[in-house]
Amino acid sequence: GENVEQHPSTLSVQEGDSAVIKCTYSDSASNYFPWYKQELGKRPQLIIDIRSNVGEKKDQRIAVTLNKTAKHFSLHITETQPEDSAVYFCAASIGDSRLTFGEGTQLTVNP
C-alpha cells in the first residue's frame, strides 16, 4: 500500500519567515495530495490540495508544489504569523480513494 513520509517532525520559525514542510510518497499511482492543518484541540481541516496534473498551486500565503518524478510534494507558508502555529499533515490518495497521511509536522511561529 501507499506510504507517506513527512519531514521535519517539528519546525520553529520567527514570525515573518517562511516555512517549508516536505513529504514523499511511494505509490506512483497516487494523484491527489491534500494538506491539513490541525490547531490544538481541534479537528484536522483541509488548507490546500493539489492533483497530479499540475505542478504548483497557490492560495494567498500558502502554496504546494508537486514533483511526480521524484514522488515528493511540499507545503510552503510565506510571511508566517503566530496563528499559523499548528500541526500540519500531508496525505496522498489514488483518485477519491482512502487517504494515507504523513506523521505530521508541529509548526511553531515565534512572535
Next chain:
Amino acid sequence: DADVTQTPRNRITKTGKRIMLECSQTKGHDRMYWYRQDPGLGLRLIYYSFDVKDINKGEISDGYSVSRQAQAKFSLSLESAIPNQTALYFCATSGLGQGEAFFGQGTRLTVV
C-alpha cells in the same frame, strides 16, 4: 451547517471493557472512515466504508470492529479495550469523486 459528529467526546474505560464510539454525519457523503491519532504517528486508518454494504480494514484494524448502520452512521467498537488503545480517534467522511475528507471533533479515549 452539515457536519460530522462524534460521541462521546471523552471516555475513560477499564482494560477488558467493550466500548463503542459513534459517528454520524449530515453531509450526505457515502464514504466514512475511522482514524486513530497518536503523537508522532500521524493519522492511521482503522476501517473505512464506501457505502452501507461495504466495510474494509485499514492499516491498524486488529482489536477493532465497525458497523455501518446507515449512510449517515458509522460506529467503531473495541471488543476488549487495552491500554495501548489509548488515543484520539477521528471519524471522517468524503464524497464520491471528491478527495477532501471532513473530520469529526474527535473522541479522546483513555484505557486504564
